Amino acid sequence: VGCDRSKNLVDICGEKNFQAFVCDALSVPIRSGSCDACISIAVIHHFSTAERRLATIRELARLLRPGGTALIYVWAMEQEYKNQKSKYLKEKNGSKDKEEEINTGMAQRPLSDQMPDSSSQDPARSDQVLNDSKDEGCDAKPVADSILPVHTNRTSFHSQDLLVPWHLKGGTKKKGESVNKVSFPAGSKESQELSPVFHRYYHVFCEGELEAACRSLDCVRVQKSYYDQGNWCVVLEKL
Numbered sequence: 001v002g003c004d005r006s007k008n009l010v011d012i013c014g015e016k017n018f019q020a021f022v023c024d025a026l027s028v029p030i031r032s033g034s035c036d037a038c039i040s041i042a043v044i045h046h047f048s049t050a051e052r053r054l055a056t057i058r059e060l061a062r063l064l065r066p067g068g069t070a071l072i073y074v075w076a077m078e079q080e081y082k083n084q085k086s087k088y089l090k091e092k093n094g095s096k097d098k099e100e101e102i103n104t105g106m107a108q109r110p111l112s113d114q115m116p117d118s119s120s121q122d123p124a125r126s127d128q129v130l131n132d133s134k135d136e137g138c139d140a141k142p143v144a145d146s147i148l149p150v151h152t153n154r155t156s157f158h159s160q161d162l163l164v165p166w167h168l169k170g171g172t173k174k175k176g177e178s179v180n181k182v183s184f185p186a187g188s189k190e191s192q193e194l195s196p197v198f199h200r201y202y203h204v205f206c207e208g209e210l211e212a213a214c215r216s217l218d219c220v221r222v223q224k225s226y227y228d229q230g231n232w233c234v235v236l237e238k239l
Contacts, residue, residue: 003028025056028063035063038070042231044210045074045203048161053203054213061220064238069223072214076232077204079156086230092154150199160206163199205232 002020004010013020023029025043038060047053060070079086151162210232211225224235 001030026052026059028059030063032062033065036065036068038063038068040070040072042073042075044072045205046201048201048203050213054216057214058217058219061217061236061238066238068238070220070236070238072210072234072236073228073231074205074210074233075202076227076230077157077160077206078227079230081227081230088230089154089156148201151202157204161201161203164202166198166200168196168198207232210234 002010002013002018003023003025004013004020005022005024007022010020010022021029025040025047040056040060044053044056047056057072060072064070076086079089148161148163149159151157151164153165207227208225211222211234214220214222214234214236219239220236221239222234222236224233226233
């Protein structure tokens with residue numbers, strides 16, 4: 001059984017005859033202790049405070065039966081690890097349309113492919129209150145004046161808390177939605193018809209940060225913690 005905040009993604013699951021429903025990761029409408037296993041892929045890094053990220057892990061643990069296991073993947077600050085670049089950085093010039101990526105089935109593709117595909121040189125910054133503490137020992141620069149930097153796609157991260165541009169290619173602007181204009185090379189197809197651009201919040205995790213959050217909960221035991229293609233990953237067991 002799958003769940004997601006996006007109704008459109010859940011609808012796609014339904015079209016493929018999979019069981020899925022819309023919900024919030026902080027409050028999953030499933031009975032406590034009823035799951036043998038849970039998987040959280042590329043979700044927790046969208047919560048903007050350490051408290052909410054920890055609450056999401058606690059909610060994941062609540063769903064597990066004693067002895068049940070969970071797998072968590074989050075985007076890593078370290079896109080170069082042990083002198084190896086992640087697939088995210090290597091594919092700087094090989095991006096695909098987001099619609100194509102969704103339709104081909106995200107679960108069947110490498111996690112690094114599930115990241116935003118569109119690059120942006122937009123230097124714009126977005127006002128957003130940042131209520132989060134930085135972990136010591138991380139090389140990330142603190143965000144000043146509660147302003148979040150906008151990430152340039154397929155590049156290394158310079159801040160743990162940032163906004164990633166999402167270009168809706170071929171999409172239309174809905175009523176009430178704000179759209180930022182982005183400049184494209186003259187003569188390009190994009191310059192002729194600008195697409196809507198939205199900024200999505202990410203908190204990228206430093207080494208040991210996800211594992212430390214999991215270990216702070218008395219109800220679980222960390223079985224494994226590892227790095228996988230630009231993601232920090234933890235396997236935990238419900239006690």
